[in-house]
Amino acid sequence: xxxxxxxxxxxxxxxxxxxxxxxxxxxxxxxxxxxxxxxxxxxxxxxxxxxxxxxxxxxxxxxxxxxxxxxxxxxxxxxxxxxxxxxxxxxxxxxxxxxxxxxxxxxxxxxxxxxxxxxxxxxxxxxxxxxxxxxxxxxxxxxxxxxxxxxxxxxxxxxxxxxxxxxxxxxxxxxxxxxxxxxxxxx
Numbered sequence: 001x002x003x004x005x006x007x008x009x010x011x012x013x014x015x016x017x018x019x020x021x022x023x024x025x026x027x028x029x030x031x032x033x034x035x036x037x038x039x040x041x042x043x044x045x046x047x048x049x050x051x052x053x054x055x056x057x058x059x060x061x062x063x064x065x066x067x068x069x070x071x072x073x074x075x076x077x078x079x080x081x082x083x084x085x086x087x088x089x090x091x092x093x094x095x096x097x098x099x100x101x102x103x104x105x106x107x108x109x110x111x112x113x114x115x116x117x118x119x120x121x122x123x124x125x126x127x128x129x130x131x132x133x134x135x136x137x138x139x140x141x142x143x144x145x146x147x148x149x150x151x152x153x154x155x156x157x158x159x160x161x162x163x164x165x166x167x168x169x170x171x172x173x174x175x176x177x178x179x180x181x182x183x184x185x186x187x
Contacts, residue, residue: 006018006093010096010098014066017062021068024059027062030056031063039074040087042087072086072087117168117172120172121166
């Protein structure tokens with residue numbers, strides 16, 4: 001699936017190519033022509049715009065490298081048996097950011113939520129461990145006094161602690177991931 005956006009910042013190499021294309025009169029004519037005709041070959045483009053074919057080829061290459069024009073899957077064969085490509089205007093929005101934002105700065109905005117989630121998971125883990133130790137202590141006290149323990153927690157010394165805190169931590173991680181994906185461009 002083709003991207004619908006050209007995302008770049010002012011320092012991106014592609015922004016320079018797009019600026020050069022929009023600053024070139026021939027490139028502007030090609031863009032206008034392709035917006036009206038939809039698809040065209042180099043030769044038809046050169047004839048309609050009354051420019052040399054090598055000028056059309058040069059400017060099409062500029063527009064393709066900028067992401068403004070693309071080759072279609074359609075083509076035709078010349079009289080000499082050469083495959084002639086067809087070009088069309090790329091249906092894309094150009095989004096230019098005024099400043100360069102790096103991934104670490106985006107991750108820094110999520111860091112507080114990750115730290116709070118980690119601390120919450122550790123607190124829940126400690127509560128679960130304390131609860132299980134208290135339960136084990138009650139069971140061993142009841143056994144020592146000769147009472148019969150009805151619950152199935154008599155083998156609690158063999159079982160590992162309940163992973164409730166892991167479920168909390170995993171849920172928090174998924175929530176942070178979903179938040180990051182939804183708000184990626186805003187971060």
